[in-house]
Amino acid sequence: MKVTDENQPGPVYECKCCGHCCHGQATVSVSEQEQARMAEFLGLALSDLIDRYLNVKEHCTEMKIVDGHCIFYGDDGLCMVHPVKPFHCRRWPLHPSILGDEAAWKAIRRDCPGFREDVSYEEVCDFVRNNLHGIE
Numbered sequence: 535m536k537v538t539d540e541n542q543p544g545p546v547y548e549c550k551c552c553g554h555c556c557h558g559q560a561t562v563s564v565s566e567q568e569q570a571r572m573a574e575f576l577g578l579a580l581s582d583l584i585d586r587y588l589n590v591k592e593h594c595t596e597m598k599i600v601d602g603h604c605i606f607y608g609d610d611g612l613c614m615v616h617p618v619k620p621f622h623c624r625r626w627p628l629h630p631s632i633l634g635d636e637a638a639w640k641a642i643r644r645d646c647p648g649f650r651e652d653v654s655y656e657e658v659c660d661f662v663r664n665n666l667h668g669i670e
């Protein structure tokens with residue numbers, strides 16, 4: 535049988551830019567190094583970045599939530615700090631908990647429509663293993 539592109543499965547994962555992962559009442563932590571990178575990217579003093587955009591808690595610093603989404607989620611549906619967004623945002627949805635825990639995979643899948651519909655758990659684990667190392 536001739537194999538055409540239509541017969542090939544699509545990519546395991548492709549972000550649909552739906553913005554779901556930037557919404558909710560919680561956001562991710564931002565390390566001091568990430569704060570410095572964000573301040574430089576936005577042309578702000580670190581203290582101004584913290585005042586305007588961050589929420590300093592006892593054990594971590596997070597991004598502020600405004601109108602039910604991360605303060606950096608833009609009106610155009612894109613991340614305003616994409617080149618310097620925090621590690622946890624860059625890594626999502628390839629979370630290491632997927633490996634060896636199918637329930638974790640199912641929970642992540644419910645929250646992220648970027649995975650191919652017919653993808654198997656084994657394919658996803660391979661994809662996570664092959665791609666996690668490049669995200670630092």
Ligand code: SF4
Pocket residue numbers: 548549550551552553554555556626627645646647648
């Ligand atoms: S939820 Fe998934 S598909 Fe939607 S923007 Fe986030 S990573 Fe992309």
Ligand code: SF4
Pocket residue numbers: 555556561597604605606607608612613614615616619620623
């Ligand atoms: S920093 Fe960007 S990618 Fe991360 S939650 Fe905020 S808007 Fe979304």
